[in-house]
Amino acid sequence: MTHTPPVPGAPAAEPRHVPGFDDLGRDWLRNRPGVKWHRVDQTVLPAWVADMDYPMPRAVAEALHEAVTYGDLGYPDWPDGSPLRRLFAERMTSRYGWEAAPSRVREQTDLIQCLQLLLHLATSPGDAVAVQTPNYPPFLATLKTMRRPAVPVPLIQTDQGWHMDFAALADGVARHGCKVLLLVNPHNPTGRVMTRDELEEIAAIARRHDMLVISDEIHSELSHAPHRHIPFASLSPDAAARTVTITSATKAFNLAGLRCTVTHYGPDRLLATRDAQPPDLYGTVSTLGVVGTQAAWRHGDPWQKELLTVLDRNRHRVHDVLRDRVPALRHWLPEATYLAWLDVRRLRLTEDPVQYVLRQGKVLLDGGEPFGPESDGYLRLNFATSAQVLDEILDGVSTALAPLQER
Structure with missing residues (x-):
């Protein structure tokens, strides 16, 4: 972690003006x-x-404008799922070297819906969920509302920054019999990007206790050099088989209102359970959500x-x-x-x-x-x-x- 000791009186450098990002009336x-x-x-x-x-x-704005002006906003023809399934897999390969399977990708409207659906399908009221703290408030509120007891795994603040308390994770999982680990990486709100060694330590604990890992990676494309995001599912075949990865273009391209998120299912049984549900029970993504996400991932870099x-x-x-x-x-x-x-x-x-x-x-x-x-x-x-x-x-x-x- 980067930490500079306080130097009272040292002036902060004046920021350079960046057109398009600093011209906000x-x-x-x-x-x-x-x-x-x-x-x-x-x-x-x-x-x-x-x-x-x-x-x-601009690429997203133009794609949305074209879809509204010239496109067809009727029922989309996606017999094998939206185009985002393959596009997500291609992006994971090109950015992180992770060979994600398009056939294991499903679409939902947003991150919170993904989490709630996964908890509904994979757990029951009373099942404990290990979760890093501090954490994104809607995640913690979801666990409380759904009666899945949260087992806090505190991030420890040291003179070098924030670090995961692996002893607390192992102890909490063992004592409470956690069925799920909710992993937020990169982390909101501390901004930590877990290293490979840290992720492998988490993966070892998950393997020992046979936990499902729900990995929120929505901030992955906002990692600052030299820090580099590593998808949890890319660590090993075992990690891939027990991990559900949730991500979206919404944070990295400022598109939250499009309500479009993708979920990659590692566990075979959980994917089969999800696909056995009534097809529209949990909603579907809109054409504009898919159009905007496609434009961001194809042309927004x-x-x-x-x-x-x-x-x-x-x-x-x-x-x-x-x-x-x-x-x-x-x-x-x-x-x-x-x-x-x-x-x-x-x-x-x-x-x-x-x-x-x-x-x-x-x-x-x-x-x-x-x-x-x-x-x-x-x-x-x-x-x-x-x-x-x-x-x-x-x-x-x-x-x-x-x-x-x-x-």
């Missing part, structure tokens, strides 16, 4: 109907929900390359500015994603940090108890915005938190 942002900007009033800057502020790739340059700049900007202005705040450069996980516990706030920063700094962040046990005192900041807006967000956060260091 404030009126345009505030007039967007999406939840990120629509849910806050005119005096507040939103940096909470995991949506980017950037326009979608140049846009994504530029995006990663901007996000790399922004993650360093967050790190440098907060290191300078709020040295008591602990933060490590995320190895993936556009989310920063900020430890404000040393500031000894006496109220909810999210509400405090909103009131004092006019910035809406996320964080706290919904992310799981021991997440109080942490804030999640979304830095996928323009350089100017990000600096205003950091000004607001610093205005709220910096005075607390003097107490």
Whole structure:
């Protein structure tokens, strides 16, 4: 993990302007109907929900426009599943060297639906699920609602950053008889990218206890060099046979509203169980969702390359500015994603940090108890915005938190 000791007073370098990513008009942002900007009033800057502020790739916009203007939005002719099945497999091979089988890919509307369907088919109420904490709040809420007890596997914060507690994983799985491991890699919210050694340690535990691994890899294409994503199912034949991989173009290309996710089933029995369900019981993806995802995966890589340059700049900007202005705040450069996980516990706030920063700094962040046990005192900041807006967000956060260091 990358961690630079605080150097109070060291100025943060001014960001380079990147056309298309830094030309975000404030009126345009505030007039967007999406939840990120629509849910806050005119005096507040939103940096909470995991949506980017950037326009979608031109290739995606053009493909969607063509489909609406000239295309056929009637029933699609996909007798063997959507074209995404083969396209997903090709992308896994070209990017990661993983030979995923198109015949084992199925489409769903979004990540949460995938998780809920898998838990419904593979487990019963009362079955324990091992899950990294902190974690994506809708995952934890799903486990609670479906009465699948969550067995927290904490990521440990050290002087070098965040690390998986393998002893806690092995102990928790053994004591609670976990049937499933919900793995989020790259990790939301800490931004960790698991190394091969770490993944193999997890795979060994899963093998010893014969666990199903549900691997959320939706942030995989947002890994920052030199860190490299490794699909869990690519580790070994045993890992492949027990892993269900969930991913989508939505995070890496800012297309959440298209509601299109793909799931690769490793376990034969689980795939057969899924295919034995009524064909439309769990919904189907739309033509536009498939069109947009195809365009992103086929033609969006140049846009994504530029995006990663901007996000790399922004993650360093967050790190440098907060290191300078709020040295008591602990933060490590995320190895993936556009989310920063900020430890404000040393500031000894006496109220909810999210509400405090909103009131004092006019910035809406996320964080706290919904992310799981021991997440109080942490804030999640979304830095996928323009350089100017990000600096205003950091000004607001610093205005709220910096005075607390003097107490």
